[in-house]
Amino acid sequence: MGRTRAFDRDTALERALDEFWRHGYEATSIATLTAAMGINPPSLYAAFGDKRKLFTEAVRRYQETHGAFSTRALAEEPTAREAVERLLREAAEVYSDATHPPGCLIVSAGVNTTDPQVIAELRGHRERAKQAIRDRIDHDIRSGRLPRDTDSGGLAAYYAAIIQGMSTQACDGCGRTDLVSVAALAMRAWPEEHPDPDATRSGSDGLGCTA
Amino acid sequence: MGRTRAFDRDTALERALDEFWRHGYEATSIATLTAAMGINPPSLYAAFGDKRKLFTEAVRRYQETHGAFSTRALAEEPTAREAVERLLREAAEVYSDATHPPGCLIVSAGVNTTDPQVIAELRGHRERAKQAIRDRIDHDIRSGRLPRDTDSGGLAAYYAAIIQGMSTQACDGCGRTDLVSVAALAMRAWPEEHPDPDATRSGSDGLGCTA
DNA sequence: GCATATCTGTAGTGATCGCTATACAATTGA
DNA sequence: TCAATTGTATAGCGATCACTACAGATATGC
Structure with missing residues (x-):
């Protein structure tokens, strides 16, 4: 009533x-x-x-809406490389889409904020996104596609930095073309892969992965 | 008095x-x-x-102090590659130096600000820094060290994004080791170079360069 | 000493901050 | 029809914002 x-x-x-x-x-x-x-x-x-x-x-x-491409890319692509590649490409498009504000809310909305809870909240989202990238890379390391000595932490920090940098560039007026170019260049840092992962090591421990 | x-x-x-x-x-x-x-x-x-x-x-x-490494690196190194490499390496060290606040003032201090003059001021500094990278790359394209079809604008946007991403990572608590790793990975995007620039083209127009 | 000039500390300006007390409008159940 | 409940609008709460009027303190030039 x-x-x-x-x-x-x-x-x-x-x-x-x-x-x-x-x-x-x-x-x-x-x-x-x-x-x-x-x-x-x-x-x-x-x-x-x-x-x-x-x-x-x-x-x-x-x-759940504009930022959902991130978890989708990491979950739906068959390899970590394709997942990160799609993640960056879609970020380039979303961040420069003129139908909504530029850049990423998670990256920019908590900068220069005095409320520590807000800072922690957004930083937590960023750290979780970085960890998700690292987990996807670790998955491909276990499966044998990526070398065992791959520094998944450094690689995840690198791609997190790329995404955050692309957000800043978008806020500075950078267009879709330049952002896509940034995304493409960023993929040059991807390590050498084994084309056929399960053939490189006998009884890979990556068999049980379902994600 | x-x-x-x-x-x-x-x-x-x-x-x-x-x-x-x-x-x-x-x-x-x-x-x-x-x-x-x-x-x-x-x-x-x-x-x-x-x-x-x-x-x-x-x-x-x-x-003039903490941020001076940027212009120094671009001015003092003999090649664009070495300049950008040093620029990223020194950024990694400065942004994670615990003797002062983390990250870059130019990158972060104007985010979420209502005063448009402050926004424009810092954005201008960032755009000028990106343009300086591009100029240094163009210089090596003219001298023949870098391929003529090198996309200097896209490359400069890429390294600008890297620097801004490193600043955000530093503000999120990323340490010197991870930032140096990000800087090293970022250099993998650098295009193939001609080892002896002036031999590739007769009468290169890069001869008169003094910067 | 004394006029003058500049800095310092107190206190307070109007504006805006996040937030809410209060009164009124609108809807439901009896 | 009428009490009960919930949303809306006005108006204002104390706190803080950038900024300053004013008076007292400290220096120089004469």
């Missing part, structure tokens, strides 16, 4: 996501949020709790 | 630089600045004008 909500919560959340994406957490005020969402402060607080909870929810929405 | 200044302007500027470096332009308030500089607001405004002028002066100080 009670009065029905006069605005759509989902579209309001997407308006908030757009603001956070464009200006970051701290530089986005409640006033600009309510203006973009078309509601008044009490409605915002009733529907989302407070600014930080709204931000967390916007980040989740971002990861 | 008049009362003498009770604080050292240079050390106060360096304290301000440290604050801007650590928290960015907007997240650094006049209150934290005056606390770090050991002075009161009127002294700050008398000595530096306002917050934005103090920031601009801090950026200049940064470029």
